[in-house]
Amino acid sequence: MRNLAVAGTGYVGLSTGTCFADMGNNVTCIDISEEKIAMLQRGEAPIYEPGLNEMIVRNMKAGRLHFTTNYDEALQDAEFVFICVGTPSGVDGEADLQYVRMAAESVAHAMTHSVIVINKSTVPVGTGDWVADIVRRSQPEPIDFAVVSCPEFTREGSALHDFMNPDRVVIGSRSAEAAEKVAQLHLPLRTRIIMTDLRTAEMIKYASNAFLATKISFINEIAVICEKLGADVEEVAEGMGFDRRIGAHFLSAGLGYGGSCFPKDVKALEHMALVHGSHPALLRAVIDINRDMRRWAVYNLREMVGGKLDGKKIGLMGLAFKPNTDDIREAPALEIAHMLRNEGALVSGYDPVAMRNVSRSDPYLRLAEDAYDLADGADALLVCTEWNEFKQLDLPRLHSIMRQPIVVDGRNIYELERMRALGFAYRAVGRSHSDSEGNGV
Template sequence: AQTIAEKMTQTLIIINKSTVPVGTGDWTREIISSKQPQPIDFSVVSCPEFLREGSAIADFLQPDRTVLGSIDRAAAEAVAELYTPVNAPVVITDLRTAEMIKYASNAFLATRISFINEISIICERLDADVTEVARGMGFDKRIGPHFLEAGIGFGGSCFPKDVKALANMAQTHGMHPQLLNAVMEINAFQRRQITLKAREMLGGAVNGRTLAILGLAFKQNTDDTRESPSLTVARSLLNQGAVVKAYDPVAMENASRDLPGMQLCQSPYEAAEGADALLVLTPWNEFKHLDMRRIHTSMARAILIDGRNMYNPAELRKLGFAYRGVGRGYNGEG
């Protein structure tokens, strides 16, 4: 902001696309006003992006909405004209509200994930199947089907950071963000659940055991390993004395920097060979089409922990796998 103030020579509209703490637009405006060598008119517009990794181009070309915030409505309307070709609803509001919309949106989506993950834990205890629970819920138009896939929790560069930041902003202003704190706690516990299942299925300990992990990116269709649940699980297993072999289609270079103790493999089959348990933690499409008979034959013990509920439990058990999913609690086997 100070550099803009020092360099600007004509009237400007300054657009901020980043996710920033609520109030950043006002601070930017104050800094520029105080640092200008001579007064020049300008406006600050918040235009937060809503782009998902792996589908950013499609999200940009076909957005659900465009959010614009400014104390200068004419400036916001001028920016809105830039988005006319995408033909999406435009929300024009003030700076702080626009900044808050981004945080609230991400926090709500993270809350849905943690909600269905908590339901999955209950399903395991009550012998219900969370995939069918989510399906039944999703037909309700008030709820919808999105972000109701139980798994090992959310990761990446947005949801964890934004939920934590929003909770911190609330605490800074004297509030107790109980729901946001619960969202983060459930997300952390869901990762531990995978390690606990591995220990249980291996007789109470993983020390000296070989565990294979399929998927290291925090989600499919990206090489991003920031806040990856898979790496949290791998780190926990390594700390408990396990040998961890791993494969990911595109994220192994990043994962090797984050967690050099893993043995990286060139294929899912190489990772599974000789393993005491196989953990599927990122829902890459190629993992849906593996030769599971070949996997079963190559493993030292045919234990499969399906962290994304990608497989049909009955089919895998028929092949001879000891199978555990997330929240698929029939017969006491989640």
């Protein structure tokens, strides 16, 4: 059993701390929010992640998982301190490191013995050295420490599985001894461990996220071309995915990426490139295409309801940026809702788990009780999130309660033939709609 402290109880920090506790370590998670810590001490997760609440309660009962707002308490016996705080986008797309700075200063003030500080937040290349300088300057008295970069590669909605079954663990440090100790901590995961320097480890994280975002934008651009040429992007993606050089993952056409990682990380990498004299044309195109997919949705809704959205009742199916999470950061649905309201549409939304977050974030969006309440009297529905709940809906019932049975499928969850047979006017991303308008309008 090792003693760990984890600064930050967001998606990364909470899954990291809870999983390490489940592996048999003694873990104390720290957060400056007294409200969040009070919830966690009651065994209530402040975020939605499948299986997380149960794992928190199990490890609290076993005495391995603790929560506090006090850095002194958390670092009392800690050998490793993980920094897992947010790094939101700044004004120019740069990563805002104010929370990393605060965590590093707090760690420095609370240190009473040598520790290994592990950056798990997604941070710009060079942040590891910057954190080391902050800790060194902020210590009341000199105490040895080392800084290690160990970026996370988990996906919201499957964070626990991804942590326990990683494709690789990346570790970068100026100290070979510290890197080896962090590697030993991860050995129970039985995966490939990549040992490198600080800056390369930080770059691996950004390059990985930027590449995945690029795959999403690539297939979305292909989807728009497929619509023009009468091809089916679903079959195109399947045909591409069998090529081992390409792979099938992240080739699902839709409304684009969102969440806490891809949008800010691509912007941050673009900003880093510009600041250092590079020309990130590909990254700019990735960002532009992603934004265009929101416009694709609005354009198709406008066209299908008769050319004007003013006064039209539009329902958004799904508000979280992806299924199995309540995270609405950079969610396509919320951006689209704003664009639709600007054209005079009456916009409603429904999501299985993200409603509480949406009510705080967008007070102008009417929230429906369920998908059928959303569809009642609607002129059109837009599928924004591919929740399984939406795949299992009673579609004939949906058709019967809509004012106009129009569905724009931004996630390609329905079959063209079935929707046409049921009488829906139906469009999906990258699938020729010349013969799939149905007889709904």
